[in-house]
Amino acid sequence: xxxxxxxxxxxxxxxxxxxxxxxxxxxxxxxxxxxxxxxxxxxxxxxxxxxxxxxxxxxxxxxxxxxxxxxxxxxxxxxxxxxxxxxxxxxxxxxxxxxxxxxxxxxxxxxxxxxxxxxxxxxxxxxxxxxxxxxxxxxxxxxxxxxxxxxxxxxxxxxxxxxxxxxxxxxxxxxxxxxxxxxxxxxxxxxxxxxxxxxxxxxxx
Numbered sequence: 001x002x003x004x005x006x007x008x009x010x011x012x013x014x015x016x017x018x019x020x021x022x023x024x025x026x027x028x029x030x031x032x033x034x035x036x037x038x039x040x041x042x043x044x045x046x047x048x049x050x051x052x053x054x055x056x057x058x059x060x061x062x063x064x065x066x067x068x069x070x071x072x073x074x075x076x077x078x079x080x081x082x083x084x085x086x087x088x089x090x091x092x093x094x095x096x097x098x099x100x101x102x103x104x105x106x107x108x109x110x111x112x113x114x115x116x117x118x119x120x121x122x123x124x125x126x127x128x129x130x131x132x133x134x135x136x137x138x139x140x141x142x143x144x145x146x147x148x149x150x151x152x153x154x155x156x157x158x159x160x161x162x163x164x165x166x167x168x169x170x171x172x173x174x175x176x177x178x179x180x181x182x183x184x185x186x187x188x189x190x191x192x193x194x195x196x197x198x199x200x201x202x203x204x205x
Contacts, residue, residue, distance in 0.1 A: 040168055047164045055098060068093040078150065078193065079143050088117035092147055099154035102161070111151055118144045146196045153192035156185045 017026035058064050068090060075082075075089050082088055091114035098107030122141040140148075159181040166174040 040165075043168050044161075044164055047160060051102070051160055055101070064094060064097060067097050071096065078146060078196065082118075082121065082143055086117065086121065088114050088121060088143075091117060095147075095151060096154065099151065100157055102156045102158040107151075111147075114147060115144060118147065142200060146200070149192045149196055150189070153188040154185060155189040156181055159185075 013026060014023075017023045055064075071093055072089070075093055076084075079089070079092070091110045094110040095107045095114055098110060118141060122144070125141075157178075159177055162177050162181065163174045166177060
């Protein structure tokens, strides 16, 4: 769907440029944007390498393990039906910690692993639904939906991506986004937690 939207936007821009006699501007804008995209990618690769490296150091030093153990009560509160000691709990913890630190790239592998383990847990429970054609298809569990919502709304103490973008485009104070980002993501995370607990309570009733 997004491909169709982008294709329509490009087509409209080209047609408008041709009708108004500004095709040169359209061409220049396309070339400039391509150059900016390459420059931004190079910048983000450096930022990603730095923070993923720090995440690796934190993991090997045992810091991530300590933080993971520290947030287990929160994990138990959000995911009471996941057995203690289950691999999904560790992956969820790692994902949330990386998100809080603003390491979006580093949290992706842990998030995928968490979903994989949650899917295995759901299969062990035998919770399958029948599709319209009579075949069996997996249905997202309550834990999977909760994890996805929490992952999207995640609290971020250091919005690394936004800081890098602002610096790339010449912001006077790239880190000025930190305080508003903390407030916004705190509110979004709080709303997400309340919503998930309300839905879970309604499901139990």
